[in-house]
Amino acid sequence: EPEVTQTPSHQVTQMGQEVILRCVPISNHLYFYWYRQILGQKVEFLVSFYNNEISEKSEIFDDQFSVERPDGSNFTLKIRSTKLEDSAMYFCASSEFNEQYFGPGTRLTVT
Amino acid sequence: GESVGLHLPTLSVQEGDNSIINCAYSNSASDYFIWYKQESGKGPQFIIDIRSNMDKRQGQRVTVLLNKTVKHLSLQIAATQPGDSAVYFCAGADSGAGSYQLTFGKGTKLSVIP
Numbered sequence: 001e002p003e004v005t006q007t008p009s010h011q012v013t014q015m016g017q018e019v020i021l022r023c024v025p026i027s028n029h030l031y032f033y034w035y036r037q038i039l040g041q042k043v044e045f046l047v048s049f050y051n052n053e054i055s056e057k058s059e060i061f062d063d064q065f066s067v068e069r070p071d072g073s074n075f076t077l078k079i080r081s082t083k084l085e086d087s088a089m090y091f092c093a094s095s096e097f098n099e100q101y102f103g104p105g106t107r108l109t110v111t
Numbered sequence: 112g113e114s115v116g117l118h119l120p121t122l123s124v125q126e127g128d129n130s131i132i133n134c135a136y137s138n139s140a141s142d143y144f145i146w147y148k149q150e151s152g153k154g155p156q157f158i159i160d161i162r163s164n165m166d167k168r169q170g171q172r173v174t175v176l177l178n179k180t181v182k183h184l185s186l187q188i189a190a191t192q193p194g195d196s197a198v199y200f201c202a203g204a205d206s207g208a209g210s211y212q213l214t215f216g217k218g219t220k221l222s223v224i225p
Contacts, residue, residue, distance in 0.1 A: 006154075042215045042217050045214065056210055100213060104153055
């Protein structure tokens with residue numbers, strides 16, 4: 001069964017450093033998403049991406065964040081200068097139409 | 112903005128019994144809903160979805176009910192098994208606005224007692 005994959009599973013970084021979280025969506029999917037989940041809190045929408053551009057973004061997705069689809073398979077989330085409050089699980093999701101399928105997540109720890 | 116929330120934070124059921132997990136939403140424009148299951152250390156796993164033009168949808172051992180009048184949906188799990196133990200989230204979207212941005216509830220933890 002096709003699935004969304006994410007790397008790394010855990011990323012530890014120092015405050016102020018740049019991180020890139022990587023995702024490989026399901027191959028025939030056209031819509032891609034990033035969500036995050038701070039420990040003990042709700043899953044929160046960050047951004048959606050379709051046809052090589054951002055479709056929607058939340059207030060969380062400020063200038064420190066960017067997304068890219070550098071090739072036909074990868075979808076990345078970059079945080080330019082990490083803050084302590086960026087520590088969270090980051091989930092990538094993809095969909096063909098409505099049903100969004102999530103990856104296993106990357107746990108980002110900012111120290 | 113939209114808010115999707117859950118009535119019960121925890122639910123314990125005996126193996127073999129039926130489970131009902133509830134969810135309320137605040138945005139009457141929400142027209143698409145998904146239930147996800149999240150096991151410890153894993154991402155949300157799609158269970159079942161429903162559009163607002165339906166009030167009931169069934170899957171394998173699961174049923175989702177939608178009551179638009181009171182902005183409430185529920186997930187029913189038949190013959191609950193130990194493998195069903197997880198946190199269950201409802202999520203909604205206003206697809207009529209061209210958005211599939213999902214707004215999640217906080218989650219209900221389901222514990223199955225063997």
